[in-house]
Amino acid sequence: MPRYGIAIDTTKCIGCHACKVACQNHNGLEYDQKFNTIYQVDRGKYPSFSKEFVPAQCNHCENAPCERVCPTGAIYTSPEGVVLVHRNRCVGCKYCIEACPYKVRLIDHHEGISVKCWFCIDLVRQGGEPACVTTCPTQVRIFGDLDDPDSRVSRFIAENRAQPLRPDLGTKPKIFYKRS
Numbered sequence: 001m002p003r004y005g006i007a008i009d010t011t012k013c014i015g016c017h018a019c020k021v022a023c024q025n026h027n028g029l030e031y032d033q034k035f036n037t038i039y040q041v042d043r044g045k046y047p048s049f050s051k052e053f054v055p056a057q058c059n060h061c062e063n064a065p066c067e068r069v070c071p072t073g074a075i076y077t078s079p080e081g082v083v084l085v086h087r088n089r090c091v092g093c094k095y096c097i098e099a100c101p102y103k104v105r106l107i108d109h110h111e112g113i114s115v116k117c118w119f120c121i122d123l124v125r126q127g128g129e130p131a132c133v134t135t136c137p138t139q140v141r142i143f144g145d146l147d148d149p150d151s152r153v154s155r156f157i158a159e160n161r162a163q164p165l166r167p168d169l170g171t172k173p174k175i176f177y178k179r180s
């Protein structure tokens, strides 16, 4: 069984938000609800300055605080290492939203349950890739098996010494970044 993760190369991100929109479209989200956020980091001052765009989404933490605090057992990790929600068990109490240090969860407007990125596991199980991965015009994300040392994602992480966001939190995220 693979253990899925994503490598993100921020040096390629142009901040176009295509990944965010593709994700909203695939998940039927309203325009003001999103699973992907593109943060902008400004460095320096005119005339010597630079911008970095940092796409962020659920990290599918191996040690997931959201899963631990859920009082109904609605949050679980799939055999492929993807953190998912039993939609019929979620009561919308928002404990998981408070517990997530990355602030990537939200309450769905229609169903009143907690939702977030799910690595488009519906597409992945049919041999595809998450919508954010395939839509990006500059191929910022690489999706694949973190346990296979020869996968593109594993090689990219090793070659670029890519790191997760806030590893000090101890949640063991499965999204790794090459930062500019």
Ligand code: SF4
Binding pocket: 057, 058, 059, 060, 061, 064, 065, 066, 067, 083, 099, 100, 101, 102, 103, 104, 105, 116, 171
């Ligand atoms: Fe849960 Fe947040 Fe980690 Fe995603 S990033 S698995 S929502 S704690």
Ligand code: SF4
Binding pocket: 012, 013, 014, 015, 016, 017, 018, 019, 020, 038, 053, 055, 135, 136, 137, 138, 139, 140, 141
């Ligand atoms: Fe960045 Fe790609 Fe998302 Fe555009 S689609 S914002 S380039 S990650």
